[in-house]
Amino acid sequence: MRQKNYPIILLTVLLVLFQSCKQKTTEPITSSIERNYIATDARGVEVSLEQPAQRIVVLFEAFVDAVFMLEAQDRLVGVPSQVYLTPDSYDFFSTLSPAFAAKEIATPSFNGRSVNMETLMALQPDLVVTFSQDLQMIEQMEGMGIKVFSMIGSDIDTTLKEFEGLGNLLGKSERAKMITGYMRGEIKKMNELIPEKKKTAYYVWSRGRVLSTSGKGTLMDAAIRLAGVENACPLEMEAPNIGVELLYQWNPDLMILWNTPVSDVYALKELSKLPAVVNKQVFEMKPIFLFDPHTVKQVLFSKQVKQWAYPNLYTKETFDKEVEEAKKLLYNL
Structure with missing residues (x-):
């Protein structure tokens, strides 16, 4: 009687082995797709x-x-x-x-x-x-x-x-x-620092193009607004060239320079009576590598703008400390 059961037992074992092999051969295909x-x-x-x-x-x-x-x-x-x-x-x-x-x-x-x-x-x-x-x-x-x-x-x-x-x-x-989680956390912290009155900033294009700026809806506009500051340029244009009279009309609280020394602005006689110039509220963003707004370091750009605009709300000491912290995280220093 026991010998008659041998074929059934053998068939059962073979079926189990077949199913086992089938699972092993299909698993790598599934995991490969998931790993795309x-x-x-x-x-x-x-x-x-x-x-x-x-x-x-x-x-x-x-x-x-x-x-x-x-x-x-x-x-x-x-x-x-x-x-x-x-x-x-x-x-x-x-x-x-x-x-x-x-x-x-x-x-x-x-x-x-x-x-x-x-x-x-x-x-x-x-x-x-x-x-x-x-x-x-x-x-x-x-x-x-x-x-x-x-x-x-x-x-x-x-x-x-x-x-x-x-x-x-x-x-x-x-x-x-x-990195993105850290930056989102820093944005949240920055947004919690709310000034009593928003200031306006005028952005100056690189290489001394003082009368070239960035309008609404641009990268620089986004970076300035992230700082809790309004873009002084109301034009919906990528890179408008303006006249001196219009800059006086906009009357920005501060000027932000990119790859342009502050001395270039202070040397312009036609801007000598602009309140931002008179009040020494002209700042150069440097080193430019550290504040590149085309990268996740746009957050650092915005922090710098916020510190210049609201130094009592966001102190230079706090800003410098946070920049060093960000550098270490971004480049695993």
């Missing part, structure tokens, strides 16, 4: 990688900074040549990357413009990070089978989301969320 690295870029295009990007080309200077913050600088194989020409960023990044210090990382473009496609292709990137407005160049790269993640770095909410998206593609999601 996906992010939606500034164009609304979903970018997907099977593994974290290992050969990264960045075509816009500010986004090189994002890769360093995510501690993925060792994977950079291409950067815009401008990063080697900007003293602030070059000196700092050189302390974090020997290859960067030696200028060994290739430069297929000048800040995203005039991209040498032959050089770019030779670098064999598995991800290119660039500015979203360079649509023709993006289409050309994608037509060659290159994965492109575009960023725009506009208002702070968009900037933080894009940073998290880049973190996903680099396999640095946890670090990205740690």
Whole structure:
């Protein structure tokens, strides 16, 4: 009787083994799909990688900074040549990357413009990070089978989301969320410091273009408003050029200079009677690397504006302490 049961027992064992093998062979497929690295870029295009990007080309200077913050600088194989020409960023990044210090990382473009496609292709990137407005160049790269993640770095909410998206593609999601979580917390703290009366600020474009500014709805407008300060320029234009009379009419409480020394403004006789000049409320944002508004450091830019505008509400001592804290977190110093 026992011998007659042997075929049934054997068949049962074989069925169990078959099911076990089937489960083992299907599990890796499922987990592989789950491990895909996906992010939606500034164009609304979903970018997907099977593994974290290992050969990264960045075509816009500010986004090189994002890769360093995510501690993925060792994977950079291409950067815009401008990063080697900007003293602030070059000196700092050189302390974090020997290859960067030696200028060994290739430069297929000048800040995203005039991209040498032959050089770019030779670098064999598995991800290119660039500015979203360079649509023709993006289409050309994608037509060659290159994965492109575009960023725009506009208002702070968009900037933080894009940073998290880049973190996903680099396999640095946890670090990205740690940084964005910190920045969102700092924004909340900043918003709790409410002045009795809002001040106005006039932004001056770089290289001494004192009568060129940023209007409503722009990146600089967003950064100024984040500080609890109103943009003195009411025009809904990206970069309006104005006359001296209009600047006097707007009468800003303070002037914010980007890559322009304060002395350039004080030397202009036509502005000598502007209240902001008379009251020495003209400030240069420096070092520019530390306050780049195209990055998550837009929060630091806004903090600096808030400190200048409301020094009794937000002291320089507190500001300096918070900036040092942010630097350590952003670059794991």
